[in-house]
Amino acid sequence: MADELTFPSDIYALQSQLRLHGLDPSAHLVQVKSRDGKFLEEDDIIAEMNEDIAMIVLPTVLYRSGQILDMERLTKEAHARGIMVGFDACHSVGVIPHLFDNWEVDFAFWCNYKHLNGGPGCVAGLYVNRKHFARKPGLAGWFGSRKDKQFDMEHTFTQANSAGAFQIGTPHILSMAPLLGSLEMFAEAGIEHIRKKSLRLTQYLMDLIQSELMGYGFEIGSPRHEAKRGGHIILEHPEAARICKALKQEAIIPDYREPDMIRLAPVALYTSFQEVYETVKVLKKIMDGRLYENYENKRGIIA
Amino acid sequence: MGRGRDLQVKNSGLEGSGENMDINNFMSTKEYAKTLDQEDPLVSYREEFYLNPGMIYMDGNSLGLLSKRAEKSLMKSLEDWKKYAIDGWTEGAEPWFYFSERLGELSAPLVGALADEVIMGGSTTANLHQLAATFLNRELAGIRFWRMN
Numbered sequence: 001m002a003d004e005l006t007f008p009s010d011i012y013a014l015q016s017q018l019r020l021h022g023l024d025p026s027a028h029l030v031q032v033k034s035r036d037g038k039f040l041e042e043d044d045i046i047a048e049m050n051e052d053i054a055m056i057v058l059p060t061v062l063y064r065s066g067q068i069l070d071m072e073r074l075t076k077e078a079h080a081r082g083i084m085v086g087f088d089a090c091h092s093v094g095v096i097p098h099l100f101d102n103w104e105v106d107f108a109f110w111c112n113y114k115h116l117n118g119g120p121g122c123v124a125g126l127y128v129n130r131k132h133f134a135r136k137p138g139l140a141g142w143f144g145s146r147k148d149k150q151f152d153m154e155h156t157f158t159q160a161n162s163a164g165a166f167q168i169g170t171p172h173i174l175s176m177a178p179l180l181g182s183l184e185m186f187a188e189a190g191i192e193h194i195r196k197k198s199l200r201l202t203q204y205l206m207d208l209i210q211s212e213l214m215g216y217g218f219e220i221g222s223p224r225h226e227a228k229r230g231g232h233i234i235l236e237h238p239e240a241a242r243i244c245k246a247l248k249q250e251a252i253i254p255d256y257r258e259p260d261m262i263r264l265a266p267v268a269l270y271t272s273f274q275e276v277y278e279t280v281k282v283l284k285k286i287m288d289g290r291l292y293e294n295y296e297n298k299r300g301i302i303a
Numbered sequence: 304m305g306r307g308r309d310l311q312v313k314n315s316g317l318e319g320s321g322e323n324m325d326i327n328n329f330m331s332t333k334e335y336a337k338t339l340d341q342e343d344p345l346v347s348y349r350e351e352f353y354l355n356p357g358m359i360y361m362d363g364n365s366l367g368l369l370s371k372r373a374e375k376s377l378m379k380s381l382e383d384w385k386k387y388a389i390d391g392w393t394e395g396a397e398p399w400f401y402f403s404e405r406l407g408e409l410s411a412p413l414v415g416a417l418a419d420e421v422i423m424g425g426s427t428t429a430n431l432h433q434l435a436a437t438f439l440n441r442e443l444a445g446i447r448f449w450r451m452n
Binding site: 009010012013014016017018020021054055057084086088089090091093094095097098099100101102103106107108109110111112113114115116117118119120121123124125126127128129130132135136137138139143147161162163164166167168171172173174176177178179180181182183184185186187189191193194197200204207208211212231232251252253254255263264265266267268269270271272273274275276277278279303 | 329331333336337339340343344345346348349351352354357358359360361362363364365366367368369370371372373374375376377379380381397399400401402403404405406407409410412413414415416417419420421422423424425426427428429430431432433434435436437438439440
């Protein structure tokens, strides 16, 4: 089971895994529906946890609206029904604290090039709860070996007694090396402080939008409630694609997401409140002068 | 407009700083933004990143910016390659044979895990494939969805 708002790549992966088992994804992958196309209700997810579900993969934070799912509650409900739970933490690692062990999450995975600043294509993260260390990796490779056995070169795989067992091939050293310096900063600054500032930044951004940009057809598509709000804000507008182009022309780098979303992420470690202020000021200028009309309302290859 | 301070994020350490910063006193002036920056306990980290002058980057949740420390640790691994060649796997600033485990250990506090429960490698989607291939099988799922088939 997954949800209908999640990042497409997760769905492609799950569909292909089902096909490898000879199962038809259209019948065997349940995607929980969103009531409004923006958010998910935990109650709706739990309602779908029936005896036919074997495994659930959900995002920690939705990549568009930025909604945080109640991971603890969902994990508890799934386990009560004998279902495995894993989370895609791409949009939450490095911006909100997690308690995977306390919540007894079974597994998780995430990328390190977003809030963790590991660089383009940086290697990703993988978490496996200790209680699953004895499980055989579905996809085994020599770097999953016990360190002292790896170079014995035996044809019998002796897996590491750690999450390391789930490694496959030789690690991409130069694509992970930047992480070392970056993670040091996170350890030093402390994730609780980072979260606190992130919430202040997103609250300030929403306050400014509310105060300066109403009457231009914008709608805030992210949770107002702090416990539900991740590290970015979605601003919806029918002209979103070309408003983003106008912002870029003004040296402000936003992100555009189909079909009509401007995604703004003020980042705790490097975005200032004055930059948030400038961003909203420029947005107002773009709307007042209808500067977006100089562009086509269509995204480029990426954004 | 929700201004609710429904969740108070725990503030431990960095004492004194940021305590006066109350966003409930919101004002839409530039001076207010300046005050918030002055009261920001994390403000010094901004200098550790490569920021393009005149550009405001609001896309850090797609691709985060390069920090000087990240650049330095990357250069260290390159130096180790230069200096140690094959022996870089077991020698040098950060021996590559244990690098994924080391980074896993450093990431563990960010996800609330024990050091050996986190490993770095692959890509997001490749890791999901690994996990689905590991957890989605007949033994684990019992008869569940194979019964549906």
